[in-house]
Amino acid sequence: MARRGKGERVLGPYPIGKQWRVVVVGTGGQRDSRFYPTKEKAEQIIRAVRREFAKNGDKSVTEALEAYERYLLDDKGNKPGSVEDTLYRLGAFFPDGEVLLRDLSTRTCSGYYESLRTRKSRLGKSFSVDSHRNILAEARSFLRWCSTKRKWIARNPLEEVEGVGKRKHGKAQLRVDEARRWVATAVDLADGGEEGAVAALLALVMGMRANEIVSRVARDLDDGGKLLWIPDSKTEAGRRQLQVPELLQSHLLAIAEGKPSEAKLFGHHWRDWVRKWVNRICQVAGVPKVTAHGMRGLHSTLAVENGVSAHVVAASLGHESSATTMQSYVKPEAAAGARQRRVMTVLKGGRLAS
Numbered sequence: 466m467a468r469r470g471k472g473e474r475v476l477g478p479y480p481i482g483k484q485w486r487v488v489v490v491g492t493g494g495q496r497d498s499r500f501y502p503t504k505e506k507a508e509q510i511i512r513a514v515r516r517e518f519a520k521n522g523d524k525s526v527t528e529a530l531e532a533y534e535r536y537l538l539d540d541k542g543n544k545p546g547s548v549e550d551t552l553y554r555l556g557a558f559f560p561d562g563e564v565l566l567r568d569l570s571t572r573t574c575s576g577y578y579e580s581l582r583t584r585k586s587r588l589g590k591s592f593s594v595d596s597h598r599n600i601l602a603e604a605r606s607f608l609r610w611c612s613t614k615r616k617w618i619a620r621n622p623l624e625e626v627e628g629v630g631k632r633k634h635g636k637a638q639l640r641v642d643e644a645r646r647w648v649a650t651a652v653d654l655a656d657g658g659e660e661g662a663v664a665a666l667l668a669l670v671m672g673m674r675a676n677e678i679v680s681r682v683a684r685d686l687d688d689g690g691k692l693l694w695i696p697d698s699k700t701e702a703g704r705r706q707l708q709v710p711e712l713l714q715s716h717l718l719a720i721a722e723g724k725p726s727e728a729k730l731f732g733h734h735w736r737d738w739v740r741k742w743v744n745r746i747c748q749v750a751g752v753p754k755v756t757a758h759g760m761r762g763l764h765s766t767l768a769v770e771n772g773v774s775a776h777v778v779a780a781s782l783g784h785e786s787s788a789t790t791m792q793s794y795v796k797p798e799a800a801a802g803a804r805q806r807r808v809m810t811v812l813k814g815g816r817l818a819s
Contacts, residue, residue: 474568475514478507487511512563524617526569527562530555532615533607544697551603557581558604566611571622574604578626594630601628638763643752644669650750655716661742663716664731668739668757671707672764675736675757684726690714 478485484500485507491497501507515525524532534552537543543551556562558581564573582597592600605623612621639647648669654662667673677695685694691714693707709717721730731738739757747754755763 474565475511477511478504480504487514489514515563515565515568523565523567524611524615525562526559526564526566529566529611529615529617530559530562530607533610536610536614554600554603555607558600566608566618569608569618569622571625574608574622575626577604578629582629594628598628598630601626637753637755638759638766639752639755641767643750644763644767646750647746647752651746652712654746654749660720660731661738662746663713663720664739665742665746665757665760666713666716668743668760669764670710670713672761673707674761675739678739679729679731679734679736681730682727683721683724683730686717686721686730690718690721693717 474490475487476490477487478501479488480486481500484502485504487499487501487507487510489497489499499510501510530552533555534548537548537551538545558577560577560580578597578601581592581600583591585591601623605621605626608618608621608623611617612619648666651662651666655666664678667678668675671693673695680697681693681695685696686692686709687694687706691709693709695705695707697704717730724730736757743757743760744754
């Protein structure tokens with residue numbers, strides 16, 4: 466086959482009576498229609514033609530994803546687990562890896578998104594709005610990289626595809642009295658030797674992510690239990706050191722005692738382990754069930770309500786921007802309450818802390 470020009474592409478398959486039509490468009494725009502007895506045979510031919518095109522310099526989606534994986538790992542330094550999750554979601558968005566990047570149009574990508582948005586799992590559930598919009602955003606970033614960084618396509622066909630549905634910012638949070646009952650219950654369980662209760666407390670008291678909690682090793686607990694290092698995270702801002710409240714110091718020291726420096730502090734657990742412990746404590750305390758991420762949000766809300774500035778809370782949570790903290794973690798009324806207290810402090814003749 467001759468070297469592929471800018472206008473060459475393969476289209477179809479289209480049902481024509483009892484046959485399926487495949488159209489190969491030549492360099493000058495001329496069309497060659499071919500007919501096959503089954504859809505499967507037509508799709509087989511399309512894949513073969515696209516493979517031939519790919520030999521002449523064009524990238525297929527699969528080839529581009531392989532290069533993108535190397536970029537995320539080697540150039541950006543993302544963690545292997547995070548990259549694996551990203552590639553899994555991109556694979557869910559792009560159903561046919563043999564499609565050439567040049568053949569991706571806005572219409573084709575809109576169809577991919579609609580298919581993803583309405584797809585049912587084996588349990589009969591669809592993707593949540595947050596889930597399918599997050600996957601769309603990742604697919605858009607991938608194609609933007611293909612167009613701007615690698616110049617494999619002239620434009621990003623996903624730039625014009627808009628997400629459907631309203632996002633939910635933030636997870637459900639406990640009220641103050643409920644949080645106090647939850648903490649009291651968690652401390653009782655921790656005093657009884659339940660390491661999971663200590664892990665759950667880290668989400669609320671220190672605002673840590675669940676995967677950050679289960680990833681900690683013994684040497685990360687430092688300075689006599691007063692400091693906890695988080696040297697690796699999905700973002701640069703996530704790499705930080707956190708002060709450990711006195712409430713947790715003795716529990717963490719007891720858990721770390723006798724463990725090799727690189728041994729996991731809480732043993733080997735998936736991040737879901739923290740969520741299960743948060744839920745278990747909710748049940749024992751008699752408060753509504755919330756997620757570990759909701760506890761991280763409550764940490765933010767309580768901090769802002771009590772006058773801690775948004776950028777300080779963002780740094781504690783490992784956010785690159787305080788806008789993320791205020792939009793998705795802190796309840797709106799928290800900032801309003803903090804502002805009211807600061808205004809009253811000034812009106813009463815006091816001075817604000819710098």
